[in-house]
Amino acid sequence: MKLRHILLSALLICSLSAAQSYGHLGDTMLMFQFPDHLVPELDGDLSDWDIVPDYYWIRAENMYNQFGAPVDLSDFNCRIAWGYNLSENRAYMAIWGYDDMWHGTEHFSVLVDWDHSAPQYRAFGEGDDYEARWINARAQKYDTAIPGVNPTYGHMQVSGKRWVAEPPWTEWGARFVMGAADTFEPAEAEIEVAFVPFNDVHPDGPEESIQHTFREGDIVGIEVNRGDKDEDPHSYDDAYWSCFGGINAWRDADQFGDYLLAPIEDGLPDAPTAVQTNSWGHIKSSF
Numbered sequence: 153m154k155l156r157h158i159l160l161s162a163l164l165i166c167s168l169s170a171a172q173s174y175g176h177l178g179d180t181m182l183m184f185q186f187p188d189h190l191v192p193e194l195d196g197d198l199s200d201w202d203i204v205p206d207y208y209w210i211r212a213e214n215m216y217n218q219f220g221a222p223v224d225l226s227d228f229n230c231r232i233a234w235g236y237n238l239s240e241n242r243a244y245m246a247i248w249g250y251d252d253m254w255h256g257t258e259h260f261s262v263l264v265d266w267d268h269s270a271p272q273y274r275a276f277g278e279g280d281d282y283e284a285r286w287i288n289a290r291a292q293k294y295d296t297a298i299p300g301v302n303p304t305y306g307h308m309q310v311s312g313k314r315w316v317a318e319p320p321w322t323e324w325g326a327r328f329v330m331g332a333a334d335t336f337e338p339a340e341a342e343i344e345v346a347f348v349p350f351n352d353v354h355p356d357g358p359e360e361s362i363q364h365t366f367r368e369g370d371i372v373g374i375e376v377n378r379g380d381k382d383e384d385p386h387s388y389d390d391a392y393w394s395c396f397g398g399i400n401a402w403r404d405a406d407q408f409g410d411y412l413l414a415p416i417e418d419g420l421p422d423a424p425t426a427v428q429t430n431s432w433g434h435i436k437s438s439f
């Protein structure tokens with residue numbers, strides 16, 4: 153009994169110190185709970201996100217620029233929301249974005265740590281074998297680029313763990329509402345992605361990996377970054393926008409923000425709109 157007491161005390165101290173060292177940044181945001189009949193269709197049309205209240209969205213004017221340029225919504229503008237569905241155990245993300253000069257090397261980096269566990273998840277400096285096993289394993293960096301004038305440019309990828317960015321583990325739809333990538337002209341786009349959450353992504357595939365299970369009230373770690381390079385495709389110039397402003401979030405998951413998995417909102421519609429007839433259930437049945 154005494155030993156058990158000592159072990160429990162040690163466990164509590166460990167978990168408390170882990171919570172302190174892995175604590176995330178900024179105010180806790182909410183992740184919208186989609187009821188089964190309102191899960192969004194992944195078609196790059198965000199009208200099915202109109203039911204998500206304002207306070208779920210992060211907007212460009214509240215984002216952080218790591219290179220110091222002031223907010224100028226005519227230079228870069230966006231809004232980002234997250235949701236989840238318990239039956240499908242999927243996370244959903246919506247991005248609306250505008251850039252006055254959108255070209256082929258600009259993409260959104262979507263960083264997730266579902267069990268809030270990983271201080272470092274990439275670029276370990278421990279050799280190729282270690283990197284192959286652990287890069288993007290305990291947290292993930294998804295890079296999302298919409299097909300542009302050059303259609304081969306569009307992609308959804310996770311470095312070193314290609315399978316997890318492919319269906320059925322990641323599904324996405326995106327479209328340019330105005331303009332196109334690669335043109336260096338003004339463009340406006342909408343992106344929707346659904347993620348199967350993992351706590352450990354193994355290089356050999358889903359059978360060797362560990363899925364995460366969403367529960368209402370849990371907290372997950374998330375960051376979204378988007379560099380605005382404008383004239384110079386090789387440089388971020390003076391703008392690298394992020395939702396929470398953590399330095400090196402591309403490598404360190406303790407630099408993410410927190411999202412709380414919210415309960416279902418009151419007053420949602422009883423039935424989906426016509427546009428939502430082709431959602432996850434249909435997509436999944438094809439695998």
Ligand SMILES: [Ca+2]
Nearest residue numbers: 193195197198
């Ligand atoms: Ca949609």
Ligand SMILES: [Ca+2]
Nearest residue numbers: 227252253380
């Ligand atoms: Ca710009």
Ligand SMILES: [Ca+2]
Nearest residue numbers: 267269290291
């Ligand atoms: Ca994790």
Ligand SMILES: [Ca+2]
Nearest residue numbers: 251253381382
């Ligand atoms: Ca740009």
